[in-house]
Amino acid sequence: MKREQYDVFLLTKPPLSLGSELCLKLAARSRNVRLYLAGDGVYHLLSHLLSGIEELPGYKVYACQEDLDARAIVDREKVTVPDNFYAAFIEDMMEHCKCAYTF
Numbered sequence: 001m002k003r004e005q006y007d008v009f010l011l012t013k014p015p016l017s018l019g020s021e022l023c024l025k026l027a028a029r030s031r032n033v034r035l036y037l038a039g040d041g042v043y044h045l046l047s048h049l050l051s052g053i054e055e056l057p058g059y060k061v062y063a064c065q066e067d068l069d070a071r072a073i074v075d076r077e078k079v080t081v082p083d084n085f086y087a088a089f090i091e092d093m094m095e096h097c098k099c100a101y102t103f
Helices: 018-029 039-046 048-054 065-070 085-096
Strands: 006-011 033-037 059-063 097-102
Touching: 006 018, 006 039, 006 085, 018 039, 018 097, 033 039, 033 085, 039 065, 059 065, 059 085, 085 097
Parallel strands: 006 033, 006 097, 033 059
Antiparallel strands: none
16 A cells, blocks of 8 residues: 655744745645744744645645744644654654655
8 A cells, every 4th residue: 555655844944044935945846745844943834935835735734832832923723733743743754755855
């Protein structure tokens, strides 16, 4: 049985950084994306840059609870916040990853 494959992105850079812009452009070109936001990457939840990606079919955005709490970000409407962020990330990397990108 063939497992579903994703392009897995880990974004730790804040909005408007060159790395985050490149990451989101690459993610927008992929068809089946899992975007993990950690560190300053969770600030993208406050930015308009994610709105185009969140609405595409086959895209799912995850955020780290500890990083959301540390930055007092409470807007979590279009994001999944797993109980164990890094376990979910590693599972996608090990079981479903077609390509991995880190920024």
